[in-house]
Amino acid sequence: MSDQPSLPAGFSAAGIHCGIKSDPSVFDLCLFVSDRAASLAGVFTQNKVCGAPVKLSRQRAPRATGRAVVINSGNANACTGERGDADAAWMTEQTAAALGCDAEDVVVCSTGIIGHFLPRPALQTGIAAIASQLAETPKAFNAAARGMMTTDTFAKQTTRSLDVGGTRVRFSAAAKGAAMIGPNMATMLSVVMTDAALSPEDADAMLRHSVDRSFNCISVEGHTSTSDTVFLFANGAAGHADLNDESRAALQTAIDDVTMEMAQAIIRDAEGADHFVTIDVEGARTRDEAHCIAKAIADGALVKTAITGADPNWGRIVSAAGYSGVEMAEDEISLLINEVLIYEAGAPTVYDEAGLSQSMRDNRDVSIKLRLTHGDASVRFWTSDLTAEYVRLNSEYTT
Amino acid sequence: MSDQPSLPAGFSAAGIHCGIKSDPSVFDLCLFVSDRAASLAGVFTQNKVCGAPVKLSRQRAPRATGRAVVINSGNANACTGERGDADAAWMTEQTAAALGCDAEDVVVCSTGIIGHFLPRPALQTGIAAIASQLAETPKAFNAAARGMMTTDTFAKQTTRSLDVGGTRVRFSAAAKGAAMIGPNMATMLSVVMTDAALSPEDADAMLRHSVDRSFNCISVEGHTSTSDTVFLFANGAAGHADLNDESRAALQTAIDDVTMEMAQAIIRDAEGADHFVTIDVEGARTRDEAHCIAKAIADGALVKTAITGADPNWGRIVSAAGYSGVEMAEDEISLLINEVLIYEAGAPTVYDEAGLSQSMRDNRDVSIKLRLTHGDASVRFWTSDLTAEYVRLNSEYTT
Numbered sequence: 095m096s097d098q099p100s101l102p103a104g105f106s107a108a109g110i111h112c113g114i115k116s117d118p119s120v121f122d123l124c125l126f127v128s129d130r131a132a133s134l135a136g137v138f139t140q141n142k143v144c145g146a147p148v149k150l151s152r153q154r155a156p157r158a159t160g161r162a163v164v165i166n167s168g169n170a171n172a173c174t175g176e177r178g179d180a181d182a183a184w185m186t187e188q189t190a191a192a193l194g195c196d197a198e199d200v201v202v203c204s205t206g207i208i209g210h211f212l213p214r215p216a217l218q219t220g221i222a223a224i225a226s227q228l229a230e231t232p233k234a235f236n237a238a239a240r241g242m243m244t245t246d247t248f249a250k251q252t253t254r255s256l257d258v259g260g261t262r263v264r265f266s267a268a269a270k271g272a273a274m275i276g277p278n279m280a281t282m283l284s285v286v287m288t289d290a291a292l293s294p295e296d297a298d299a300m301l302r303h304s305v306d307r308s309f310n311c312i313s314v315e316g317h318t319s320t321s322d323t324v325f326l327f328a329n330g331a332a333g334h335a336d337l338n339d340e341s342r343a344a345l346q347t348a349i350d351d352v353t354m355e356m357a358q359a360i361i362r363d364a365e366g367a368d369h370f371v372t373i374d375v376e377g378a379r380t381r382d383e384a385h386c387i388a389k390a391i392a393d394g395a396l397v398k399t400a401i402t403g404a405d406p407n408w409g410r411i412v413s414a415a416g417y418s419g420v421e422m423a424e425d426e427i428s429l430l431i432n433e434v435l436i437y438e439a440g441a442p443t444v445y446d447e448a449g450l451s452q453s454m455r456d457n458r459d460v461s462i463k464l465r466l467t468h469g470d471a472s473v474r475f476w477t478s479d480l481t482a483e484y485v486r487l488n489s490e491y492t493t
Numbered sequence: 494m495s496d497q498p499s500l501p502a503g504f505s506a507a508g509i510h511c512g513i514k515s516d517p518s519v520f521d522l523c524l525f526v527s528d529r530a531a532s533l534a535g536v537f538t539q540n541k542v543c544g545a546p547v548k549l550s551r552q553r554a555p556r557a558t559g560r561a562v563v564i565n566s567g568n569a570n571a572c573t574g575e576r577g578d579a580d581a582a583w584m585t586e587q588t589a590a591a592l593g594c595d596a597e598d599v600v601v602c603s604t605g606i607i608g609h610f611l612p613r614p615a616l617q618t619g620i621a622a623i624a625s626q627l628a629e630t631p632k633a634f635n636a637a638a639r640g641m642m643t644t645d646t647f648a649k650q651t652t653r654s655l656d657v658g659g660t661r662v663r664f665s666a667a668a669k670g671a672a673m674i675g676p677n678m679a680t681m682l683s684v685v686m687t688d689a690a691l692s693p694e695d696a697d698a699m700l701r702h703s704v705d706r707s708f709n710c711i712s713v714e715g716h717t718s719t720s721d722t723v724f725l726f727a728n729g730a731a732g733h734a735d736l737n738d739e740s741r742a743a744l745q746t747a748i749d750d751v752t753m754e755m756a757q758a759i760i761r762d763a764e765g766a767d768h769f770v771t772i773d774v775e776g777a778r779t780r781d782e783a784h785c786i787a788k789a790i791a792d793g794a795l796v797k798t799a800i801t802g803a804d805p806n807w808g809r810i811v812s813a814a815g816y817s818g819v820e821m822a823e824d825e826i827s828l829l830i831n832e833v834l835i836y837e838a839g840a841p842t843v844y845d846e847a848g849l850s851q852s853m854r855d856n857r858d859v860s861i862k863l864r865l866t867h868g869d870a871s872v873r874f875w876t877s878d879l880t881a882e883y884v885r886l887n888s889e890y891t892t
Contacts (some may be wrong), residue, residue: 143823173811173823175840208808209841245853275596320812339743362892395794396887401890409607410571415541424542424572440576443607480794482881488795489802489880 099251100122102264102289104129104331109241112220114168114206114213123220124241126268126285127162127193127228130328133291134160135367136201137305139322145172145208146182148186148321151201154442155325161199163285163325164189164221165242167270171204171212174319181212188218192225194425203283205270239268242283246270250359254348256272259335263290265348269356271363282323284356290345291337292331300346301326308353311385311475313392314364324353356461361476366483369401377466381473383420387464388475390418398480404454405440406447408437412455415464422466430463498650500634501663501688503528503730505627508640511619513605513612514568522619523640525626525667525684526561526592531728532690533559534697535600538705538721544571544607545581547720549599554724560598562684562724563588564641565621566669568605570611571719580611587617591624591628600681600740602722604669615632638667641682645669649758653747658734662689664747668755670762680707683723683755688734689744690729699745700725707752710784713763713790723752760875765883768800768859772874776865780872781835782819786863787874789817797879803853805846807836814863829862 101107109124136155138148154160164185171178182202190197204212228234239249250269255262271282292300305324326349337345362370373391378384392395394414400407408429415427424440434450435443454460460479500506508523535554553559554809563584565650570577589596603611627633638648649668654661671682687867691699704723725748736744772790777783790796793813799806807828814826823839833849834842853859859878 141812141815142817142819142821143811143826172835173808173839173841286679320815395883399884399887401882405888409572412542413540413607416540416719420541422541424574427542437572440572442572470554480884482884484794485798485801485881485884487880488798489804 098232099235099253100232100264101230102266102287103331104289105287105327106230107234107238108224108227108229109239110220110224110227111239112223113216114166121237121243122168123166123224124238124286125162125164125189125224125228126238126327128160128327128329130329130331131159131161131293132327133158133297134201135294135301135326137301137324141172141318143320145170145204145321147171147202147204147324148197149179150182150186151203151323153221154201155300157199158294158326159199160201161195162189162193163201165202165203166212166217167242167244168206169204169210169212170206170208170321172208174209175209177211178292183219184214185221186208188221189225189371192221195360203321205321208320217342221344224273233266234265240480242268242270244270245365246363248363250356250363252352252355254351256343256344256348258290258332258337258341261332261334263332263334263345264288265352267352267356269360271360280323282360284309284353286324286326286352287359288326288328288349288350289330289332290328290334293326294359294435295324297328300349302485303346304349304353307350308357309433311388312357313389313477314361323357360475361478364478365487366481367478368458368481369459369464369479370458371401371477371479374461374463374472374478376463376472377468378471379468381471384471384473385475387415387418387420388473390414391462391464395480401454401460401479402481404451406431406436406454407452408442409466411462412437426467428465431459432461438493497631498634498665499631499651500665500684501665503688503728504686504726505624505629506633506637507623507628508618508636508638508835509623509626511622512615513565520636520640520642521567522563522623523564523637524561524588524623524627525686525726527559527726527728529728529730530558530560530598531726532557532693532696534693534700534725536700536723536870538719542572542719544569544603544720545573546570546601546603547722548578549581549585550602550722553597553600555697556598557693558598559600559726560594561588561592562600562602564602564604564682565607565611566614566643568603568609568611568643569605569607569720573608573610576610580613583613583621584616587620588624600724602720604641604682604720607719610643634665634667641667641669643669644764645762647762649755649762651751652752653750655743655747657689657736657740657743659729660731660733662731662733662744663687664751666751666755668759676793681721681759683708683752685723685725685748685751687725687727687748688729689727689793691727696725696727699748702745703748703752706749707756710872711756711760711788712788712876713760713766757875757881760877763877764886765880766877767822767857767880768878769857770800770859770861770876770878772876773860773862773871774865774874775862777814777866777869777870778868780870781869783872784874786814786817786819787872789813790861790863791876794879797876797890800801800853800859800878801880803850805830805835805849805853807841810861810863811836825866827864831860834890866880
């Protein structure tokens, strides 16, 4: 499916250790750069309490002249007041100076501990150093993906290429996220890059479409962080022909694919998780209603613990759907787990419970399919289960 | 504060084992009866998927001629279709026949496993037997409270008495609930009884006022069950003078007190919990906004695990408030844990972190106080923490 992760034409990247984290072998700074003005779109956390980088970057996207995003891990620069705002702006100024561009064309993300001020000396040295290490290689792309990790156990990157009127166009993305931990806000961040030519408006619309189907369809514990950010840079370096409806649709599919792959990678890396759960809600009146039901199921502690226990517990799943707020009656609901129909039109079926439970125990991937009789809308959502290990990870860390 | 739990004048109760549960030493049926027509009010689950007893009882409250509530545990009679509806109606008919009253004046609750049909033979014998054991004694009240238990580890009962124009009036309540477990829906149920004279309209309004401040202000894991029900019976047997504003307010306070005590008892009995957490949100624009913020904090897995770990983690709490959907800015937020100010107007304070963490480790009760600068509205909310034991209890049970 996916190529070896590489950067689209006109993009370079780098990742280094600059000194925010104590372990010198762990990267804590990365930079993604377009060599020319790119259409830049951003989608940000809906948390009312958001980090300084979110406040700043929100003002700078969408724009036609995006050049770079600088990201540090180990410190979220959130809940840091006016000094935090100044630090975020300063990071973009330092980056712009190193790149020889306008600070307004640089956006910024920070992820890690909240409530601590950024160490300017480490960043000043680091930004100068990282700008000199920018490269277009897969290795540089991987280093950059590592530079944004917090509690992630693996770097998350992907690439898709497609043909637009005879020209090869690439979409590449890096992401980080593995739930929230400690006073660290292990936020979800992603940078999507393409050498396709998109107007800022198109970039914005296409990114929002994708995010609705990817990063807005995952949940580890339902906690919306202060720093969630997704950027799309589209720099046109591929030099393809003008877009038509067909190629535009192909580009949308490509960005949907890379963002969904990144979203799923975050869930696959969810802290302490034993199972990767795909929730399909079908036959809903609207996509919003389907999403609302899927999220209620995904966030249900009783659903998650049942999956941990390999228990095909339709009562907990149907009940979670029932409290989602969406109007429904029992006899409008059917439920499949791992493609086995266990609840049909409001009544439990006769099925091989032991066999289904064994399949849940043997496989990391679990499929939950809730079928309604309301309409044609559907949604696909991904989540993890809830294990004692998750509780241990998130309770044993103390300030 | 509370008297020895006893029944108000004109009420009798009983609890027995009738054979729904396998262990003959465990009660599974109870009955609360008023010897005269009582104003009856009910508040029910908002889950769209609700049990047959909820569907039936909802049609019968409020009413002026309530006589009894029959409750079985061990089987929720939920997701049981038309046969379940018929069984719920049949339970009230059997009870009415045994009491010599109209079935319309009897309401019903069932709690336990969902998706199984009630065993009519056991219930038929049981209802005849329990009607013959009705008594006005504290022992009978306790037996009835035990008859509604599922995974509860203790019976939950309370009594308050007050003076209305020289006449002693009593409010008594029993409740059950300890989170949801297994395919059992360990629903929250409560029966409130008073010998005060209230019109059905007053009973309904006063019950809703109380429920908003008690059972709607608790959360173990945010799972709204299919069967949650609270009833108020007011039979006027005390024979007090007509109510005035003052005595009416005193009655409201009494019902608030008994429902809050029952709500807190449910949280104290929450499965696997190490901490009992009181969340105060103050200075909000409206009570709804305060409630919304408190619930987001209470349901936050990261907040709960931080408390399990005795970690005064303001980042997780402030962030949960931020994603509640209520408009707020960092500098409008202050936070106290166990009365220690740890976050003030958007900035962390300097405080004794080790000492505060030790106090959270040493005490079962934890207080979280979030202060806003928006207005005068406040809410008090109760929750439990999230422990590995909760995950174990809820994942090791398999169907």
